[in-house]
Amino acid sequence: MKKISIVRSLFNLDRRIIYLFIFLSILLPFLVKFDLPIKAAKNVRNVYDKIEDVAKTKGERGTILLSFDFDNASRAELEPMAKAIIAHIFKKNIRLVVMGHWLNGVELTKTLLNEMSAEFKKKYGDNYVYLGYRPGVQILIVNMGKDFKSAFQTDSQGKSTNDFLVTKNIKTLSDFDYVISFSAGSGGIEEWVVYGQSKFHFTMAGACTAVMAADYFPFLQSGQLNGLIGGLAGAAQYEALVGRPGSGIDGMRPQSMAHIVLIIFILLGNIYYLTDKYLKNKKQDGGVH
Amino acid sequence: MRNLFYLIFNFFLLTPCLLFVFTSVFTSVMTMTITTTARGEVDVLVPLTVPEGLQLIDKPNDNGQALMLLWKKNSSANSSAPENDKISYEIIIAENQNGPFFPVGKIIAPFKTKYDFPQLFGYAKENKEYYAFEIKGYTKPNEVKAGEVKEGEKPKTTDVLLSPNVTYYVKVKVLEEISTTPLKFNEKELNEVLSATTKGNWFATNKTNSVLILIFLTVVIMLYIYWAQRNPHGLFIRKIAGLDAMDDAIGRATEMGKMALFVHGLRSVSDVPTIAAMNILGRIARKIAEFDAELKVSHWDPIVQQVSQETVKEAYIEAGRPDAYKEENIFFAAGDQFSYAAAVEGVMVREKPAAIFHFGYFYAESLLLSETGAQTGAIQIAGTDAFTQIPFFITTCDYTLIGEELYAASAYLSREPKLLGGIKGQDVGKVAIIAVLILGTIFTTCGWERFSQLFWP
Amino acid sequence: MNFFKKRLPLLLAFFTGWLAVILDYIPHQNGEALMTTITKGLIIIGAVTAFMGIYGLLGHHYLKMKRKNEGWAYSLLVWAGFFIMMLFGIYNNGEWILKPQAEVGGVSWIYEYIFNPCQATMFSMLAFFIASAAYRTFRAKSIEAGILLVAAIIVMIGQVPVGILISERLPDISQWLLDYPNLAVKRAIFFGIALGGVSTSLRIIFGIERAYLGGE
Numbered sequence: 001m002k003k004i005s006i007v008r009s010l011f012n013l014d015r016r017i018i019y020l021f022i023f024l025s026i027l028l029p030f031l032v033k034f035d036l037p038i039k040a041a042k043n044v045r046n047v048y049d050k051i052e053d054v055a056k057t058k059g060e061r062g063t064i065l066l067s068f069d070f071d072n073a074s075r076a077e078l079e080p081m082a083k084a085i086i087a088h089i090f091k092k093n094i095r096l097v098v099m100g101h102w103l104n105g106v107e108l109t110k111t112l113l114n115e116m117s118a119e120f121k122k123k124y125g126d127n128y129v130y131l132g133y134r135p136g137v138q139i140l141i142v143n144m145g146k147d148f149k150s151a152f153q154t155d156s157q158g159k160s161t162n163d164f165l166v167t168k169n170i171k172t173l174s175d176f177d178y179v180i181s182f183s184a185g186s187g188g189i190e191e192w193v194v195y196g197q198s199k200f201h202f203t204m205a206g207a208c209t210a211v212m213a214a215d216y217f218p219f220l221q222s223g224q225l226n227g228l229i230g231g232l233a234g235a236a237q238y239e240a241l242v243g244r245p246g247s248g249i250d251g252m253r254p255q256s257m258a259h260i261v262l263i264i265f266i267l268l269g270n271i272y273y274l275t276d277k278y279l280k281n282k283k284q285d286g287g288v289h
Numbered sequence: 290m291r292n293l294f295y296l297i298f299n300f301f302l303l304t305p306c307l308l309f310v311f312t313s314v315f316t317s318v319m320t321m322t323i324t325t326t327a328r329g330e331v332d333v334l335v336p337l338t339v340p341e342g343l344q345l346i347d348k349p350n351d352n353g354q355a356l357m358l359l360w361k362k363n364s365s366a367n368s369s370a371p372e373n374d375k376i377s378y379e380i381i382i383a384e385n386q387n388g389p390f391f392p393v394g395k396i397i398a399p400f401k402t403k404y405d406f407p408q409l410f411g412y413a414k415e416n417k418e419y420y421a422f423e424i425k426g427y428t429k430p431n432e433v434k435a436g437e438v439k440e441g442e443k444p445k446t447t448d449v450l451l452s453p454n455v456t457y458y459v460k461v462k463v464l465e466e467i468s469t470t471p472l473k474f475n476e477k478e479l480n481e482v483l484s485a486t487t488k489g490n491w492f493a494t495n496k497t498n499s500v501l502i503l504i505f506l507t508v509v510i511m512l513y514i515y516w517a518q519r520n521p522h523g524l525f526i527r528k529i530a531g532l533d534a535m536d537d538a539i540g541r542a543t544e545m546g547k548m549a550l551f552v553h554g555l556r557s558v559s560d561v562p563t564i565a566a567m568n569i570l571g572r573i574a575r576k577i578a579e580f581d582a583e584l585k586v587s588h589w590d591p592i593v594q595q596v597s598q599e600t601v602k603e604a605y606i607e608a609g610r611p612d613a614y615k616e617e618n619i620f621f622a623a624g625d626q627f628s629y630a631a632a633v634e635g636v637m638v639r640e641k642p643a644a645i646f647h648f649g650y651f652y653a654e655s656l657l658l659s660e661t662g663a664q665t666g667a668i669q670i671a672g673t674d675a676f677t678q679i680p681f682f683i684t685t686c687d688y689t690l691i692g693e694e695l696y697a698a699s700a701y702l703s704r705e706p707k708l709l710g711g712i713k714g715q716d717v718g719k720v721a722i723i724a725v726l727i728l729g730t731i732f733t734t735c736g737w738e739r740f741s742q743l744f745w746p
Numbered sequence: 747m748n749f750f751k752k753r754l755p756l757l758l759a760f761f762t763g764w765l766a767v768i769l770d771y772i773p774h775q776n777g778e779a780l781m782t783t784i785t786k787g788l789i790i791i792g793a794v795t796a797f798m799g800i801y802g803l804l805g806h807h808y809l810k811m812k813r814k815n816e817g818w819a820y821s822l823l824v825w826a827g828f829f830i831m832m833l834f835g836i837y838n839n840g841e842w843i844l845k846p847q848a849e850v851g852g853v854s855w856i857y858e859y860i861f862n863p864c865q866a867t868m869f870s871m872l873a874f875f876i877a878s879a880a881y882r883t884f885r886a887k888s889i890e891a892g893i894l895l896v897a898a899i900i901v902m903i904g905q906v907p908v909g910i911l912i913s914e915r916l917p918d919i920s921q922w923l924l925d926y927p928n929l930a931v932k933r934a935i936f937f938g939i940a941l942g943g944v945s946t947s948l949r950i951i952f953g954i955e956r957a958y959l960g961g962e
Contacts, residue, residue: 015878022877036907041921057397072862073627073869074653104625104865107857110849136789138559143785146778150786157846169448175425185626185652186555198746199770201408210905211653211872215677217929218936233905256908258873263899265881270895273885352775453775489774496771503767506941510948561943568955591799617809621802627868639817653872660875674939676932681876684883692935696942699955707954715945722937 007276010268018265025261029253036252040237043220046227047180047205048088048241054177055092063095063166065176067192070184071104074209078182080248081207081235082112085180088242090120095166096128097176099152101137101187106156125164132156137187138195145173145200172200179204189216193224207234340378340420345459345483348423349409353453353489356424358461359403362417379462382427386458386482391427391449393459408495412742424459426450456486498744505721510714517710524709531670531688532701538644538668539576547643548583549573552633552658554649554673555626558592561696562674566648567593567600568699569672573646574601578608587622587636589629594621630654634661647671647686648695651678659685672698756953763951804828831856897923 040048054062066085070078089096100109113130122128131152134140143151148170152161161167169175179202183189189206193216197204203226206216210231219225229238232255235248342361347353358380377397381390403409403416406423410416431445451457460482465475517524542549551570556563570586577584586601588594598619605614622632634657637645645662647655647669655671655678662669663685671682672690682689690698693715700708725744732740769781807821815821834852836843847853886892903909904920949955 013881015881018878018881019874022874026873037910038907039910039917041917071625071865073865075862076866076869104861107854108862134789135792136785139785139788139792143782143789146782146785150782169426171426171450186650209653212677214924214928214932215675217924218933221925221929231905233907236907252907256906258877259902259906260908262877262880263902265877266884266895266899269881269884270886273887350773352773352778354775489776491772491774491777493771493773500771506944507948510945511952514949514952514954561946564950564955565942565946588802591795591802594802595798617806620806621799623803624799625865627865631864631868635817635820653869656872656875656879657868660879663879674935674942676935679935681879684879693938693942696939696946708949711945711949711954715941718941718944719937722941 007272007279010272021261021265022258025257026254029257030250032253034253036256038236038240038249038252040241041234043228043230044234044237045241047085047207047229048227048238050178050203050205050226051085051088051092051094055094058094058177060093060095062092062177063097063170063175064089064178064180065097065099065173067179067181067183067188068098068100068105068109069102069181069188070209071102072108074184075108076247076251077209077232077235078184078207079108079112080232080246080251081229081238082182083116083246084235084238084242084244084248085207085229086112086116087120087244088238090116090122090127091242093127094177096122097131097166097170098128099131100133101140101191102184103133103135106133110156125166127166129161129164129166130156131161131167137191141173141191141195142199145196148172148175174200174202176202178202180207181205182207183212184209185212189219189225193219197224205229210234340461340463340479342419343461343479343481343483345457345485347485347488350490350493350495353487354425354451356451356457356459356485356487357406357409358422358424358459358483359419361419362402377464377466379464380422380424381460381462382424383458384455386484390458390460391429393424393427395464396422407745411495412738412745424451424457451487453487453489456484459483459485495746499746506714506718509717509721510711513714513717514707514710517706517713521706524706524713526697526701526709526712529690529694529697529701531672531690531694532698534668534670534688535573535646535702536576538646538670539573539580539582541668542577542643543580543582545643548585548640549577549644549646550633550636550640550642550667551584551586551646551648553586553588553590553593553597554647554651554675555589555629555654556650557590558596560650562648562650563590563593565696565699566672567596569646569648569695569702570597571600571604572699572702574604575608578605578610578613581610581613584618585636585640585642586619587629587633588620589622589624589626591621591624594619626652626654627657630657633658637661637665637667641665642667645669647673647682648690649673650675651682656681656685662686752956756956760951760953763947800828897927 051064054064066082068082086096098109098113100106109130113128116122117124117128124130132155134151136143140151148167149161152167154160155164155167161170173179173196179192179196181189181192181204183192183206189208189212192204192206196202204224205227206219206225207229208216208231210233213228213230213234216225216228220228229235232248232251235246236252237248239246239248340360342359344359346357346359348355348357377395379395380393382393383390400420401422403419403421404412404414406421410421426449428446429449431447433445460478462476462478465477466473539549551573553566553570554562558564558567574584584601586594586597588597598616601619602611602614602616605611622636623629636642637658638661642662642665645659645667647659647662648671651658651673652675655673655675659669659671659682669686670688670690671686672695673679673682674692674695679689679691697712700712729741729744732738769777772778804825807824809815810821811818811825831853834856835847837852838845839848839851841848884895884898886895900916901920901923903912904916904918904923909916909920946955
């Protein structure tokens, strides 16, 4: 009886104990540094290869559209991949257009672009343009696909998109050589695929939080997405491809540790469960005899 | 005033709903459904020295703002040779046969074939024998007065896009790279002047399969709805535990004297899961009004809130309890994902509802909401068509409606024959899809792709 | 009145619904122009909803404060937060409202140092909640649940670099699990959802489903 009650108490472990272990598994690897091997998955490599391809075939006339469809909540996961991709685009001298479907993402996008353009010495208007936020999501995408200039007559600062080298030749979404949506929820990859890619047939990729990645696998197989970068692990892989280690690669230590701790807890939970079941059966058998 | 709002709402919000939800979900899903089988790889292509059989045509299935330049693959070329990146073509275009001609751009290897544009030319194997290049616009030098351009400065240019219903004339120049340092080319301009007129198309022929499937599904679903109305007793719907438990959950709230909380997902009123959730809310509100319990509904979108208010109010009126309806209980929590989660969690922790219903499309906030609900000890019933969130709801809620069960809920709860008929029609559609998938898999595995291609976009 | 509340909305749904379906198959410039006009109108309507949200939010919290409901102080915080942010927005770092929002100043500071950490906190709570929910529910209660458990562990390890340290093949196995068994199930659910979506849309277009209009 006593054995069962001990097992039961372990079985119903106070959730705060689990929280504590998860907290430590995330905190400690930040303090103790060690290297982990990083191998780029096929879906991540496809994005890298496509940007290389745009650079090769289009050179400086190549234009890529990045849609920042996330806010601060998922910044930790999505910003590292955004930085790695922008670094890649800037390194290859490809023109960059940035926009966003999330109003709360405007400030972080501005900060990120200022930081990256300063690092790579890129000029606003000639190398990159920030269009800002417009409401509408699905409707906005359709509008951009039909008539880009009517959807974005001006950039985020109210200057005409006809005046920038980067945007003056863009008429519809199909004029972009590549579109990547960094998505953390509603108003992101799915809307881009359904209302953009499948209607206007441009090449596009997605970058999303780890929990959402599995949502988009069907689009990969059907060819509607040519690549997908999922979560911090995807960011780390892209950083490794570009050769620019950042918070993605740094984050792999705590993420790996947290996964291991979680697995240990799941296994322990199962051991308690099976022990409990065994003891209960034994007790019942004892009662019969 | 409310009627006026309602009218505006219906006009402007049902338009996107029906505009986008139906057509886009339909076409995109058919695209996905249809492209599940493997496609053939495009051959490695060999460019030619002089393009043979040049043709200029209006781009099919477009808005009349592009032309296609086609030429034949060189039959004498060795198909196993690597891509020849020494050869490129320069295209020039004019609105008059005698010019002036303006540059369109350079076509460099690897060239695309007609097969790479299936939306325009289909999937015929012969299409691999023709190269294709899309002409969308050209570069025109700006008019300048003498002395305005300084020496050494590049003249400014404007990019011009092709217009509909205009005849264009195109010439091709062949460039062969003979040395890289310094870069030298052999040039040869072809004498032939090609011409074509841009024309907008009234029907996208590449979507014929989509139209036929749309007609098929519409007819089948409508026929079953009609049939169900005439034979209301001939319909069976399997048991959905989550929906059966709804009465118990509401009953529990009534007995405990606590409220029931309905949490809407994170999509707008034009999305199907939100509409499905709204249908369920109507049924729940009616039961709650009958049981005389309290109902609170949280929203992420102000328009969804307006519609919810109307739905709940109508339900209370129908239940004969208009006095029990409190407009402030149908509240807007926050317009941001995690602020919304925080606000609703706050309500759960402070007011400890006896029953919590999560219906609609959820993202990462699903676990935050349902785990907090589980901690407060409420009976939780969830329903979502968001794949990734289903596991979280299953682990934290007492009952979870998966995928299409969410859509079927309204019919299940009301038992109205015409709604049940719709579900029956849907099942026939599903059988048709399964048949196509099985046949497609068999034929493609046997090397016959034509069948699958019938369903490709 | 019944005409404005029931019949007219249903008629509008019918006509606009089919218009949308038809426009999707017309690539012609005139069809495109009509679609662009409709979508532009919708963007404007979308922007107007912000005011409805503000009205709903402030009204709800005003009632809470007025009735001194439990936790009414939080409602006060909502009002304070709203007006402080709005005042900084109007002041716009000395530029006032007619200029585009300044990149430095009160709004940017509140966003960076209050809103940002609050949001990040909410998101990071997921890690703890996932752990607790997984511990409670991930049990090998049957053979099927046992298979799921093993697959989950492989995917969890395979998705992080530590998987490569255990075995070079682990990430590939993990990806295979995601690409095939997982995707097959998802696709099956997706077909159901898609058909459900089509059927629900048809029911709305034909006015069979009316619960969203507040009635049967």
